[in-house]
Each structure stands twice: as structure tokens, then as C-alpha cells.
Amino acid sequence: MKHENDVIARHPKDPAALLDVLRDVQALSGCVSDEAVARIASHLKLSEAEVRGAATFYHFFSLTPRGTSTVYLNDSVTSRMKGRTAVARAFEEAAGCRFGEISPDGRIGLFPTSCIGMNDQEPSAIVDGVVFTALTPEKAGAIVRGLQAGTPAAGLVERFGDGANQSELVRAMVANNIRKRGPVLFGTHEPGAAVRKAVSMAPEQVIDEIKRSGLLGRGGAGFPTGLKWEFCRREKAAEHFVVCNADEGEPGTFKDRVVLTELPRLLFEGMAVAGYAVGARRGILYLRAEYAYLRAHLEAALAALREEGLLGKRIAGSKDFDFDIVVKSGAGAYICGEESALLESAEGKRGEPRDRPPFPVSSGYLNLPTTVNNVETLATAARILAQGAAWFKAMGTVQSAGTKLLSVSGDCERPGVYEVEYGLTVAELLDMAGGANAKAVQVGGPSGNCVSPAGFGRKVCFGDLATGGSVIVFGPDRDLFEIVGNFMDFFVEESCGWCVPCRAGNVLLRKKFEKVARGQGTEGDLRDLEAWGKIVKAASRCGLGQTSPNPILTTMKNFPELYEASVRKGEDFVPEFDLAAAIQDGCTAANRQPLCKESLHE
Amino acid sequence: MSEIKFTIDGKPCVAKPGQTIVEAAKDNGIYIPVLCHYEGLKPVGSCRICTVRVAGRYMAACTQPVQEGLAVENAAPDLEDLRKALVEMIFVEGNHFCPACEKSGNCELQALGYRYRLTVPRFPYLWPGRELDAAAPLIMLERNRCIQCLRCVRAVKAKDGRKVFAAVGRGPRTTIEADRKLTAKLSEEEARKAMDICPVGAILKKETGFAVPIGRRKYDHVPIGDDVEKGAGR
Numbered sequence: 001m002k003h004e005n006d007v008i009a010r011h012p013k014d015p016a017a018l019l020d021v022l023r024d025v026q027a028l029s030g031c032v033s034d035e036a037v038a039r040i041a042s043h044l045k046l047s048e049a050e051v052r053g054a055a056t057f058y059h060f061f062s063l064t065p066r067g068t069s070t071v072y073l074n075d076s077v078t079s080r081m082k083g084r085t086a087v088a089r090a091f092e093e094a095a096g097c098r099f100g101e102i103s104p105d106g107r108i109g110l111f112p113t114s115c116i117g118m119n120d121q122e123p124s125a126i127v128d129g130v131v132f133t134a135l136t137p138e139k140a141g142a143i144v145r146g147l148q149a150g151t152p153a154a155g156l157v158e159r160f161g162d163g164a165n166q167s168e169l170v171r172a173m174v175a176n177n178i179r180k181r182g183p184v185l186f187g188t189h190e191p192g193a194a195v196r197k198a199v200s201m202a203p204e205q206v207i208d209e210i211k212r213s214g215l216l217g218r219g220g221a222g223f224p225t226g227l228k229w230e231f232c233r234r235e236k237a238a239e240h241f242v243v244c245n246a247d248e249g250e251p252g253t254f255k256d257r258v259v260l261t262e263l264p265r266l267l268f269e270g271m272a273v274a275g276y277a278v279g280a281r282r283g284i285l286y287l288r289a290e291y292a293y294l295r296a297h298l299e300a301a302l303a304a305l306r307e308e309g310l311l312g313k314r315i316a317g318s319k320d321f322d323f324d325i326v327v328k329s330g331a332g333a334y335i336c337g338e339e340s341a342l343l344e345s346a347e348g349k350r351g352e353p354r355d356r357p358p359f360p361v362s363s364g365y366l367n368l369p370t371t372v373n374n375v376e377t378l379a380t381a382a383r384i385l386a387q388g389a390a391w392f393k394a395m396g397t398v399q400s401a402g403t404k405l406l407s408v409s410g411d412c413e414r415p416g417v418y419e420v421e422y423g424l425t426v427a428e429l430l431d432m433a434g435g436a437n438a439k440a441v442q443v444g445g446p447s448g449n450c451v452s453p454a455g456f457g458r459k460v461c462f463g464d465l466a467t468g469g470s471v472i473v474f475g476p477d478r479d480l481f482e483i484v485g486n487f488m489d490f491f492v493e494e495s496c497g498w499c500v501p502c503r504a505g506n507v508l509l510r511k512k513f514e515k516v517a518r519g520q521g522t523e524g525d526l527r528d529l530e531a532w533g534k535i536v537k538a539a540s541r542c543g544l545g546q547t548s549p550n551p552i553l554t555t556m557k558n559f560p561e562l563y564e565a566s567v568r569k570g571e572d573f574v575p576e577f578d579l580a581a582a583i584q585d586g587c588t589a590a591n592r593q594p595l596c597k598e599s600l601h602e
Numbered sequence: 603m604s605e606i607k608f609t610i611d612g613k614p615c616v617a618k619p620g621q622t623i624v625e626a627a628k629d630n631g632i633y634i635p636v637l638c639h640y641e642g643l644k645p646v647g648s649c650r651i652c653t654v655r656v657a658g659r660y661m662a663a664c665t666q667p668v669q670e671g672l673a674v675e676n677a678a679p680d681l682e683d684l685r686k687a688l689v690e691m692i693f694v695e696g697n698h699f700c701p702a703c704e705k706s707g708n709c710e711l712q713a714l715g716y717r718y719r720l721t722v723p724r725f726p727y728l729w730p731g732r733e734l735d736a737a738a739p740l741i742m743l744e745r746n747r748c749i750q751c752l753r754c755v756r757a758v759k760a761k762d763g764r765k766v767f768a769a770v771g772r773g774p775r776t777t778i779e780a781d782r783k784l785t786a787k788l789s790e791e792e793a794r795k796a797m798d799i800c801p802v803g804a805i806l807k808k809e810t811g812f813a814v815p816i817g818r819r820k821y822d823h824v825p826i827g828d829d830v831e832k833g834a835g836r
Contacts, residue, residue, distance in 0.1 A: 047760065047764040047765050047766065047768065047781040047783070048781055048782065049765060049766070049768035049770070049779045049780065049781035049784075050764065050768045052768070052779060053768040053769050053770045056770045056771045057770075057771070333772070350769065355647050355662070355665040357666075357667065492773060492774060493773060495772070495773040495774070496772060496773065496776075497750070497771065497772050497773045497774065497776030498646075498648050498750075498752075498769075498776075499649070499650050500648065500650055500651075500692055500695075501650055501691065503695070503773060503774055503776065504774070506774075507695070511726065511728075528724070532725075535688075538660040538684060539650040539653050539684055541647055541662070
């Protein structure tokens with residue numbers, strides 16, 4: 001195993017390199033073996049338990065083999081709606097193993113994974129880092145047979161998507177699906193204009209311009225961007241950092257994927273503007289592992305900007321503003337979209353959120369003042385600098401200025417990315433996307449709100465339906481209980497496990513919800529769901545647990561008839577344990593008939 | 603340095619700059635129950651039992667620094683019920699059998715169970731399968747009782763700073779792992795410290811059991827929190 005040693009030795013003897021080392025080892029060996037753990041621990045001066053701790057936190061690392069080739073099939077609700085079950089079966093039949101296993105010959109591993117940001121072209125999968133979209137059972141079988149024949153995954157992609165997806169450095173079958181180009185992100189931008197404008201102003205003026213524009217964080221939380229930059233700038237420290245959060249993990253969101261694919265230069269300009277404003281010399285793009293296929297493309301964009309003097313020393317003709325950007329990769333964890341968890345992960349650790357205060361603006365990356373902003377926020381900031389705050393503020397609503405990128409998927413004719421002005425109603429959006437007969441719309445992903453037709457007049461904006469961008473349309477035949485169940489599975493899977501209410505509470509909520517969904521619930525169970533949901537929201541440490549009960553709570557609120565029809569009215573207690581079913585199972589296992597069959601189904 | 607004035611349930615309190623709500627409350631004779639916190643260790647807010655409310659917002663009192671004029675709600679009935687629910691969650695997510703546990707009477711979780719008059723939890727037991735790790739020469743890790751407070755992770759380190767205990771896995775599958783190589787080197791004193799710092803019976807020192815008989819242990823006669831609350835009355 002000399003090769004593995006080489007891969008480890010290439011990295012600095014610094015605990016911060018842990019995730020990078022693990023990634024290389026996983027890629028080389030298909031797992032992080034006990035021997036590898038020992039070697040990594042000794043190289044980085046960590047205990048083996050610490051190495052195992054990080055390796056087991058992230059979805060794309062594994063202590064046990066994941067196969068020579070590994071298929072990660074998206075398990076989002078939209079993937080299921082678009083035929084995931086049949087595709088999964090085809091993968092299993094071709095590979096000769098079930099999901100969660102590797103084939104007997106060890107060549108193919110099949111694993112489910114949380115939303116990979118391809119909700120507009122499901123079912124999709126990542127195979128050895130290569131994204132396959134719009135899968136059918138036939139295509140799934142062909143992929144496995146190709147891999148078995150020794151063809152690398154990249155060689156199995158038959159056609160590339162549009163735009164930069166076709167470029168030499170991406171070569172992905174991913175489609176952009178840009179359905180509506182708005183004036184902010186998709187407006188004409190003169191390359192470099194934002195940075196040149198910024199460096200011609202004082203940093204305080206840049207912050208002021210952003211503040212006057214009314215720009216609120218696009219990741220979902222909506223914190224005023226200018227204020228964040230101001231707080232960060234105010235901190236006295238040896239160094240400040242700009243971190244771009246490119247870890248969009250909310251199921252159903254994929255708009256940052258399109259920005260990273262088509263507008264990377266605008267994004268990097270935004271990071272440079274932020275760097276100038278807060279007084280940073282270094283920026284980090286934290287790229288989710290699912291988008292690793294874009295990494296070379298992003299690196300090339302960075303190289304081009306350096307070439308043009310828009311990154312590096314004294315950029316854009318300034319006297320003394322140096323700024324450069326590095327890309328750091330995630331390894332599969334929804335929680336790393338939470339800014340403090342992202343920073344932990346960027347430092348090579350388990351992606352567990354930090355306690356706040358201190359906030360990242362005062363103690364962020366390496367405990368230095370850091371502004372963490374979403375991809376769309378930074379790209380938008382660049383456009384604001386180029387076009388002016390007044391231009392931006394004239395769009396949208398009073399409270400929510402400008403435009404928003406929405407990722408629309410599910411039961412609609414035109415899934416994809418829409419740049420719309422804030423204030424658009426759900427009904428107008430459905431009209432645009434061709435989802436007129438929707439029975440429900442999930443705005444803001446699982447952590448957001450499941451809106452019923454009675455709420456289709458509501459507006460997409462802060463103060464009404466706030467969203468990081470995920471909009472999933474559910475047609476008239478969809479089973480909402482199945483959808484809620486999938487969302488709760490997601491939160492249970494993606495909870496970091498740090499705090500009790502999120503770690504245990506979501507499991508308990510899911511269990512209680514399943515009882516109700518199975519038709520074994522009472523009115524008391526509904527009261528429990530509501531009360532327990534409130535406890536988890538109130539007591540959880542970060543945004544994940546503070547929103548994870550929403551799939552249950554918002555459907556209870558907006559679709560009460562569904563729950564009322566499901567529970568057994570007037571009954572005080574219905575056991576969760578189904579005696580009849582258990583006896584039936586037992587008898588089937590023992591290969592005999594129940595002794596008194598009638599009495600079981602009274 | 604100047605004192606910070608704040609209130610807990612309307613009672614005027616003072617705090618030293620930098621103190622957390624839990625620490626300051628204690629100095630003012632008010633007990634805010636907390637499991638994961640341990641004096642001298644960096645607080646991590648993992649058990650959330652110290653959840654309080656300030657201006658309608660919930661926060662962990664063990665990690666939140668006191669600020670001038672803070673009006674902390676601590677003993678509100680709904681907050682006490684929330685805390686009881688968290689204690690119940692801890693009981694149902696693990697396998698806790700007090701009568702057979704070496705830590706009974708010294709266990710902070712058990713003591714909180716008594717404080718909240720816990721009889722039957724509102725939640726169903728999850729009965730997880732958890733492995734006991736008895737590989738180390740001086741200690742064993744009884745994961746059935748582990749509440750993942752991260753005290754051992756924070757407190758027990760090798761001389762070069764490497765962690766002897768670490769969290770592994772994610773979400774409900776998160777467990778604490780005892781490093782094979784480092785636990786093999788623990789001294790008697792370090793092993794004792796690891797056991798003492800554990801609020802429950804998850805880290806136990808081998809070979810010496812029940813040195814103090816049940817009935818004469820820390821919480822057998824003095825309920826948890828009494829030292830703080832009664833101390834204030836004196």
C-alpha cells in the first residue's frame with residue numbers, strides 16, 4: 001500500500017488538511033481503512049478516534065469499501081416523483097447487490113444520497129464523481145454494464161448539457177434549464193466593472209452602497225449583507241476572510257449550480273468586492289462535494305481572473321488591494337450549509353455548528369473575522385456595485401429588494417431556474433413554470449413551508465414566503481404523507497447529532513408521524529406532534545433543528561383535513577404495535593397459517 | 603471591571619463580564635439545570651437542558667454570555683416542561699437502567715430525572731443497539747448510557763493535545779469512540795478523572811465498583827441543584 005502512503009505524505013502535517021487527506025484516500029482506495037486511519041492520524045498528529053470522527057461524519061467517506069465504482073443515487077422527493085424506484089431497481093439488478101451494499105465482486109457500490117442539486121433533471125446520480133441526469137432504468141443498466149466492462153464513468157456520458165456544461169473542463173450532461181433571465185444576475189455585465197468600481201471607492205462607501213441597496217442574504221436567512229460586511233470590517237484582527245457558501249444542500253435547490261456553471265466570474269468579482277469592503281486578502285469558495293465536477297472549471301475562471309489582473313496583487317489597478325481565492329471542497333453533509341458548520345468543515349473538522357456568539361464576523365475561519373455569504377448574494381453584490389444601489393432597490397418589494405433566483409422542480413412543465421422579482425405570487429410562479437393544477441407547493445425546501453392552494457396568492461419575499469430558492473411543485477395525485485416522510489428522513493439523516501432535541505427529537509417526531517400516516521394515530525397523537533415539534537424548534541442549537549419539524553407542522557397547518565381524515569376519532573389510544581400484522585409476519589416466517597385468522601382482523 | 607446587571611425571572615442579578623447565564627445564575631443563587639456543562643471546560647450547548655428565554659428567543663444558558671439588562675426567563679412552566687422533555691429524550695434515546703448502574707446516586711441524569719419527577723417518559727423508548735467497549739485496560743465505555751455531552755471529548759487529552767475520546771458518526775448514529783492507542787496509555791489518575799467527569803455511567807473505571815455503597819452517594823440525600831438554591835437562602 002505504498003501508494004496510499006504517498007497520497008497522505010503529499011499533504012502538510014497539519015490537522016487542517018484532514019478532509020483533503022481523507023478525500024484523496026477515499027478516491028484512491030474506495031474507503032478509509034483502519035490502516036489508513038492510523039497513517040493519517042500519525043501524519044497529522046491527531047488521534048485515530050479524531051480521524052475516524054471526521055471520516056464518519058461525511059457522506060462521501062467510508063470506513064468500509066464502497067466498490068471500485070460507486071453510484072450515489074439521489075434520494076430527494078423529486079427524484080422519487082420522477083421514477084427513482086424503477087431506476088434504483090435497475091441499478092440493483094445490473095450490479096447484483098442492493099442499495100447500501102457493494103456487488104459480490106466488489107466492482108460496483110450502490111448508495112443513496114441526499115439531494116445533489118439536480119432536482120430539475122431527476123432521477124440523477126453521481127457515479128465516480130460524474131453526474132448522470134434524467135436516468136431511466138435502461139440508462140441505469142447501461143451505466144453499470146459500462147463500468148463492469150472497464151469504461152470510466154466519464155466515458156459513459158452520451159451527450160453534454162448546454163452552455164458551459166459542454167466546456168472541456170466540465171463535460172457534464174447537466175442542463176442549465178435557465179427559464180427566466182432577470183436583469184440582475186443574467187443582465188449584461190461588463191467583466192471587471194464591479195471590482196474596478198469598488199476599488200475606486202473607499203471600503204466604507206462600498207459597504208454603504210450595499211446597505212442602501214437593501215440586499216438581504218440569498219441563502220435563506222435574509223441577513224442584511226451590508227451590515228454583515230460592516231460588522232466584519234469593524235473587527236480588529238491580523239486578517240479578515242471572505243467565504244463563499246457554495247454548499248446549497250436544501251433539497252430542491254440548484255440555482256447556485258447554475259451561477260457556478262455560467263457566472264463564476266461574476267461570483268468571484270463579488271467575492272473580491274466583499275474582500276475589499278471588509279479588508280480581506282483571502283477568499284475561500286466552499287464547494288459542496290456534489291459539485292466537484294465544476295471544480296476545474298472554477299479553477300480555470302480563477303486563473304483567467306488572475307491573468308486579467310482582477311485577482312492577485314494590486315487588483316483592478318488599485319494601489320494596494322491584494323485579493324485571491326482558493327476552492328475548498330465539502331464531503332457530503334447538508335449541515336455544512338450552516339455558516340459556522342461550514343467554517344468547521346473548511347478547517348478540516350467535523351462539520352458541526354459552533355455556538356454563537358461569537359458570530360463568524362468576529363470569529364470565523366481560523367477564529368478570524370469572516371463574512372460568509374451565499375453564492376447568489378455575492379454575485380448580486382457585484383451587480384449592485386456595477387449598476388448602483390438605486391437601480392437594484394427599484395426592483396422587488398419594499399422589504400425585499402431586487403430579484404431572486406428560484407429553483408423550480410417537481411410536477412411542472414418547465415422545471416429550472418427563474419430569476420424573478422421579489423413579490424411574485426406562488427400562483428404567478430406556477431403559471432410561469434406550468435404547474436397550474438398543483439395541489440401543494442413546497443417553498444423553501446423541507447425546512448420551509450408546504451403551501452396549499454389557499455395560499456397560492458402569497459408572495460415569495462421576506463416577511464411572507466421566504467426561501468433560499470427551492471420550490472417544489474406537487475401535482476394533484478401526490479401523497480403528501482409520503483413527501484413529509486421523505487423530508488423527515490432527510491432531517492434525521494442530516495442532523496449532525498450534536499444536540500439532544502435535533503438528534504433524538506427528529507427520530508421521535510418521525511416515529512410519531514409515521515404512526516399517524518399509517519392510520520394508527522389518535523387526536524392525541526396530533527397534539528403530540530405539534531407539541532414535540534415546538535420543543536425541537538425551540539431547543540435546537542442551530543437552524544437545522546429549528547426548522548426540521550416544519551414538514552409536519554406546516555402540512556398540519558395548511559392541510560388539516562388530511563390529518564383529521566387519517567386519525568381514529570374518539571379513540572383515546574391506538575397502539576403503535578400492530579398485533580395482527582406481527583402475528584401474520586411470524587406465521588409467514590414459520591410457514592404456517594395463523595390459528596384463528598378471523599380474530600386477527602376484527 | 604464593572605458588574606453587569608440583569609434579571610432572572612424578574613429577580614435582579616449581577617454578573618461578572620464574560621460570565622455565561624448559567625455561571626452568573628449560580629453566583630446569584632439560582633440553579634439552571636444543565637447536563638453537558640462542566641466547570642472549567644468550554645461549554646458546548648449539547649444537552650440544551652439549560653434552555654432559557656430572552657425576549658421570546660430560546661437560547662442555551664450555558665453558552666450565552668450575560669449582557670447588561672438581559673431579562674432571562676428561567677422557571678416558566680413551559681420552559682420547565684421543555685427541559686423535562688429533553689431529559690425524557692435522553693432517557694429514551696439510550697438504554698438507561700438505573701438500578702443496575704454503578705453510577706446510580708452519582709448520576710446527574712438520574713438526579714435530573716428525580717428533580718423533574720420523571721415517571722414515564724412521554725416519548726416511546728427507542729431501544730438502540732449500542733456496543734460496549736471494554737478494550738482499554740483501565741476503563742470501559744458503556745455506550746448504552748452515553749448521553750453524548752462531549753465532556754470526555756473536551757476534557758481527556760493526551761499530553762500532546764490529541765483527543766482520547768471523539769464523536770464518530772452523524773445524527774442519531776453519533777457515538778463516542780475511545781481511542782484504542784491512547785486509552786491504553788491512560789494512567790490510574792486519568793482514568794479516574796474520565797469516570798468522574800462523565801455525568802452518567804458511560805465511562806467506568808474497571809475493577810473498582812461500588813466503593814461507596816448506593817444510598818450514600820452524592821444525590822441520594824441532596825437533590826441536584828440544592829447546593830445552589832439552598833446556598834442562596836443562607
